[in-house]
Amino acid sequence: MLSNSRLVHQPHDHRRCISAALTRARDLCAEENLRLTPTRESVLRLLWQSHRPLGAYQLQDQLAKISGKPIAPPTIYRAVEFLLKTGLIHRIASLNAYIGCPFPNSDHSNLFMICTDCGSAAEVAHSSINKLLQSTCEKANFTLQDQSLEIFGLCPNCSLQQQENGGISSADKDHE
Amino acid sequence: MLSNSRLVHQPHDHRRCISAALTRARDLCAEENLRLTPTRESVLRLLWQSHRPLGAYQLQDQLAKISGKPIAPPTIYRAVEFLLKTGLIHRIASLNAYIGCPFPNSDHSNLFMICTDCGSAAEVAHSSINKLLQSTCEKANFTLQDQSLEIFGLCPNCSLQQQENGGISSADKDHE
DNA sequence: GAGGTTAAGTTATAACATAACATAAGCAAA
DNA sequence: TTTGCTTATGTTATGTTATAACTTAACCTC
Ligand SMILES: [Zn+2]
Ligand SMILES: [Zn+2]
Ligand SMILES: [Zn+2]
Ligand SMILES: [Zn+2]
Numbered sequence: 476m477l478s479n480s481r482l483v484h485q486p487h488d489h490r491r492c493i494s495a496a497l498t499r500a501r502d503l504c505a506e507e508n509l510r511l512t513p514t515r516e517s518v519l520r521l522l523w524q525s526h527r528p529l530g531a532y533q534l535q536d537q538l539a540k541i542s543g544k545p546i547a548p549p550t551i552y553r554a555v556e557f558l559l560k561t562g563l564i565h566r567i568a569s570l571n572a573y574i575g576c577p578f579p580n581s582d583h584s585n586l587f588m589i590c591t592d593c594g595s596a597a598e599v600a601h602s603s604i605n606k607l608l609q610s611t612c613e614k615a616n617f618t619l620q621d622q623s624l625e626i627f628g629l630c631p632n633c634s635l636q637q638q639e640n641g642g643i644s645s646a647d648k649d650h651e
Numbered sequence: 652m653l654s655n656s657r658l659v660h661q662p663h664d665h666r667r668c669i670s671a672a673l674t675r676a677r678d679l680c681a682e683e684n685l686r687l688t689p690t691r692e693s694v695l696r697l698l699w700q701s702h703r704p705l706g707a708y709q710l711q712d713q714l715a716k717i718s719g720k721p722i723a724p725p726t727i728y729r730a731v732e733f734l735l736k737t738g739l740i741h742r743i744a745s746l747n748a749y750i751g752c753p754f755p756n757s758d759h760s761n762l763f764m765i766c767t768d769c770g771s772a773a774e775v776a777h778s779s780i781n782k783l784l785q786s787t788c789e790k791a792n793f794t795l796q797d798q799s800l801e802i803f804g805l806c807p808n809c810s811l812q813q814q815e816n817g818g819i820s821s822a823d824k825d826h827e
Numbered sequence: 828g829a830g831g832t833t834a835a836g837t838t839a840t841a842a843c844a845t846a847a848c849a850t851a852a853g854c855a856a857a
Numbered sequence: 858t859t860t861g862c863t864t865a866t867g868t869t870a871t872g873t874t875a876t877a878a879c880t881t882a883a884c885c886t887c
Contacts, residue, residue, distance in 0.1 A: 476787070478791065480791045480793065481791070568744040568745040568799075568801070569744040569799050588788070588791065588793050591796060591797075597791075599787070599791075601787060603783060604780070604783055604784070604787070607779060607780055607783060608780070608802060611775070611777060611780070612764070612802070612804065615654065615656045615657070615764065615773075615775075615807070616807035616810060617656065617764050617802075617804050617805065617806060617807065617810070618804045618805040618810045618813075619802060619803075619804040620767060620803050620804040620805070621767075621802070621803040621804070622800075622801070622802040622803065623744075623745050623799075623800075623801045623802075623803075624798075624799075624800050624801075625744070625798070625799045625800075626784060626788070626793075626795060626797070626798040626799075627795075627796050627797040627798065627799075628788065628793050628794045628795040628796040628797070629793065629794040629796070630792075630793060631791070631792035631793065633794075634792060634793070634794045637794075
């Protein structure tokens with residue numbers, strides 16, 4: 476099981492997450508002759524500012540602030556489309572939001588563990604889940620093409636806090 | 652594994668699907684003292700007209716046609732909200748669409764097998780997937796609350812047709 | 828630097844969803 | 858059977874997410 480759950484949900488040097496992601500992105504684009512333009516790179520960087528998924532219009536606001544000029548929705552959606560296609564980010568359908576992929580180019584489960592309290596989302600690549608789904612599909616004569624697995628609950632941090640103080644939200648706390 | 656995949660993807664007397672669903676709904680609402688009003692029942696019936704998920708505005712159009720008067724979005728969303736809360740339907744996040752639940756009141760996987768060709772969606776309750784997810788969450792100290800599992804591919808029918816004629820879409824064919 | 832290709836800017840609008848407030852229907856007790 | 862409470866619906870407006878269509882600019886190749 477390839478998981479970044481521990482990393483996401485524990486204090487860590489998040490600058491390293493960001494720089495590693497950007498390096499991976501540059502390498503991958505160089506290899507495949509794709510253009511990681513300034514806009515695309517900015518959107519990717521924004522998505523790596525935290526381990527929480529961001530919506531298109533949050534990206535729009537933040538990019539406008541950074542670049543000091545108004546940004547129209549298509550600009551964001553085009554960057555997002557590119558990053559999705561190259562596998563550098565994922566879309567989380569139940570949130571209408573996007574998040575950086577910690578292991579592009581590897582095998583994927585498209586499984587996300589999303590905290591309903593703090594909003595963080597951890598991607599998990601889990602080969603036994605993939606196998607189980609695959610065999611389920613085979614039994615049903617269903618030709619599997621893609622999957623979207625989103626599970627909701629309390630991340631380790633928020634679980635602990637719930638137990639400790641009886642359920643006071645930590646939604647505004649940040650644990651990058 | 653409790654699956655209605657076979658039923659969904661094979662020719663069957665679909666009137667029985669509809670009437671069974673409505674009977675279940677009436678019983679369930681009677682038991683729990685909930686009001687299955689005409690609007691709510693109409694929306695449920697519309698969602699059972701086929702095994703394809705319908706969006707809110709498709710429901711709006713169709714309900715308007717049936718009732719002979721314009722219907723505003725809130726009417727649909729309220730009915731949908733009620734049916735979701737009572738477990739009679741599900742939302743399919745990646746499609747922004749809704750579909751009737753074939754086994755309300757049972758244990759759920761919230762797992763849908765969605766055909767990318769004909770659009771049909773079959774719900775599957777799969778205890779080993781649930782167990783696997785549960786144990787995965789436990790290992791990660793993640794407190795599972797809810798899940799949304801959507802897998803995409805070709806249903807048995809469309810798989811066959813692809814093999815036979817080399818990939819001509821059957822999106823406009825109906826196999827209720 | 829001409830010409831093709833890809834990306835970004837711009838404007839408008841489609842598609843999905845909810846807020847807020849007014850009205851009506853259902854129901855239980857006075 | 859009126860009163861008053863609760864729940865459901867009607868109505869209008871608006872918020873949120875996503876894309877269409879067309880123009881301009883940047884990039885790359887020859
Ligand atoms: Zn990924
Ligand atoms: Zn959390
Ligand atoms: Zn169900
Ligand atoms: Zn099909």
